[in-house]
Amino acid sequence: MHKKLLQQVYSSSDFNTNGHALIDQLTAHLEDKLNGKSPNAIHWNDPEDELQFWKDFLYHGNSKNLFQEINKRTTHIHHPNYLGHQVSPPAPITALTGLLSSLLNNGTAVYEMGMSSNAIERIIIEAICNKIGFNNNAGGFLTSGGTLANLTALLSARKAITKKDIWNDGNQNQLGIMVSDEAHYCVDRAARIMGLGDQGIIKVPVTKDFAMDIHVLEAKYQEAQESGIEVFAIIGSAPSTATGIFDNLECISEFAQEHNIWFHVDGAHGGAGIYSEKYKHTLKGIAQADSVVIDGHKMMMMPALTTALLFKDEKNAKATFSQKADYLLTDSEHEDWYNSGKRTFECTKNMMAIHWFTLLKLYGEEVFDANVTLLYDLGSLFADLIEAEPNFELALRPMSNIVCFRYVNPNFNFEEQNNLNIKIRHNLLEDGEFYIVQTKLKNVHFLRVTVMNPFSTEEHFKALIHKIKAYVMR
Numbered sequence: 001m002h003k004k005l006l007q008q009v010y011s012s013s014d015f016n017t018n019g020h021a022l023i024d025q026l027t028a029h030l031e032d033k034l035n036g037k038s039p040n041a042i043h044w045n046d047p048e049d050e051l052q053f054w055k056d057f058l059y060h061g062n063s064k065n066l067f068q069e070i071n072k073r074t075t076h077i078h079h080p081n082y083l084g085h086q087v088s089p090p091a092p093i094t095a096l097t098g099l100l101s102s103l104l105n106n107g108t109a110v111y112e113m114g115m116s117s118n119a120i121e122r123i124i125i126e127a128i129c130n131k132i133g134f135n136n137n138a139g140g141f142l143t144s145g146g147t148l149a150n151l152t153a154l155l156s157a158r159k160a161i162t163k164k165d166i167w168n169d170g171n172q173n174q175l176g177i178m179v180s181d182e183a184h185y186c187v188d189r190a191a192r193i194m195g196l197g198d199q200g201i202i203k204v205p206v207t208k209d210f211a212m213d214i215h216v217l218e219a220k221y222q223e224a225q226e227s228g229i230e231v232f233a234i235i236g237s238a239p240s241t242a243t244g245i246f247d248n249l250e251c252i253s254e255f256a257q258e259h260n261i262w263f264h265v266d267g268a269h270g271g272a273g274i275y276s277e278k279y280k281h282t283l284k285g286i287a288q289a290d291s292v293v294i295d296g297h298k299m300m301m302m303p304a305l306t307t308a309l310l311f312k313d314e315k316n317a318k319a320t321f322s323q324k325a326d327y328l329l330t331d332s333e334h335e336d337w338y339n340s341g342k343r344t345f346e347c348t349k350n351m352m353a354i355h356w357f358t359l360l361k362l363y364g365e366e367v368f369d370a371n372v373t374l375l376y377d378l379g380s381l382f383a384d385l386i387e388a389e390p391n392f393e394l395a396l397r398p399m400s401n402i403v404c405f406r407y408v409n410p411n412f413n414f415e416e417q418n419n420l421n422i423k424i425r426h427n428l429l430e431d432g433e434f435y436i437v438q439t440k441l442k443n444v445h446f447l448r449v450t451v452m453n454p455f456s457t458e459e460h461f462k463a464l465i466h467k468i469k470a471y472v473m474r
């Protein structure tokens with residue numbers, strides 16, 4: 001009986017039938033969404049209703065409808081009215097490489113369990129390092145997400161910079177990192193996982209333009225030193241998530257060099273700008289970083305999770321999880337590159353390198369320039385439209401495809417103003433034609449748009465603004 005059931009599970013002809021049906025379904029989905037033919041970016045359900053639906057479905061639903069129902073009940077990232085979180089609408093070919101990775105399931109940590117993916121990953125890493133402007137000593141690997149990559153980079157930093165061998169002896173000193181108030185919450189989380197605690201997370205305030213205030217770096221550093229904190233790293237955001245504003249990487253790098261601490265660039269979102277002729281200036285100074293994170297699933301049209309962690313000096317990548325204190329001295333430079341699990345947090349990981357490689361092979365590096373440049377241009381266009389509206393206000397002029405703005409009623413006080421924008425966003429969510437998000441900046445509630453779809457146009461933006469106005473006028 002067991003054997004029979006398993007034969008059914010592994011039936012290649014079922015795979016073929018279901019596979020063709022799914023491809024047809026997803027093709028129709030793409031045709032429907034990409035040009036905005038279907039009216040909604042999201043069909044919003046309350047969490048409790050959604051839970052009930054799936055409980056019922058497990059027992060009473062028709063399995064023929066399973067994939068269709070899952071699709072229907074998701075946020076449609078390929079819709080041009082999807083203007084929400086920073087997840088890319090994957091290039092359809094990378095859904096196919098995702099399928100390939102899932103079926104072949106070569107774990108990649110050791111060469112024997114991922115011959116092609118280890119070799120391909122190495123080629124990808126070299127290409128990205130080149131583009132950043134690193135020299136031949138550079139290296140790195142792909143890993144599961146910006147969050148994990150930031151943690152891994154900080155572990156490498158700690159290993160490379162601190163005086164004590166913490167990996168083996170545990171942590172005795174109070175260590176610290178410096179990071180902007182506006183950095184992604186995962187940096188804070190990484191620091192806490194590493195045992196730095198509140199006092200080890202030295203928050204650098206931002207300027208009125210929401211970039212790290214480089215003028216207070218020295219004072220913050222001295223203050224930390226005087227309280228006995230050994231600062232070992234500083235993190236620049238490129239850009240920070242809420243506002244899309246880039247820290248001044250050049251200045252931060254000079255500061256890091258002066259104090260002999262690690263300079264990490266969190267370019268999860270905007271690191272892909274290295275490919276944009278027009279916007280690579282946003283990353284000036286990135287070549288001086290000790291480590292850089294770039295998410296393929298944000299600005300590079302790949303499925304989640306596909307993240308590159310790059311090191312100016314490959315030796316540091318190899319040392320992170322090594323027991324031996326003398327690792328740096330004994331290991332020859334390129335030894336063992338094909339067993340990537342020695343360097344990654346993960347043991348098993350998926351074959352994410354093949355998404356990257358396939359895009360490069362089929363469309364060339366220009367495809368990343370095309371995507372980043374167009375999306376940043378669209379961010380700027382959206383900001384122009386907001387500026388032209390008398391009752392709308394930008395939080396600040398965008399530097400990328402992230403735009404924070406709000407509706408302003410001159411008769412409202414601070415509280416009422418915030419509440420109005422909260423209501424606008426909630427109304428948009430329930431309505432579902434558009435999907436946008438929100439953020440609080442210095443206690444002011446803003447609506448937040450991230451243009452992730454290269455097929456979003458001025459018409460879509462105007463329709464969103466019109467919708468907000470219609471709601472407010474009701």
Ligand SMILES: *Cc1c(COP(=O)(O)O)cnc(C)c1O
Pocket residue numbers: 086144145146147148150184186237238239240241266267268269295305307
């Ligand atoms: C998205 C983001 C992260 C987190 O990356 P994940 O891939 O979602 O884990 C970290 N930092 C910044 C600046 C980001 O935009």
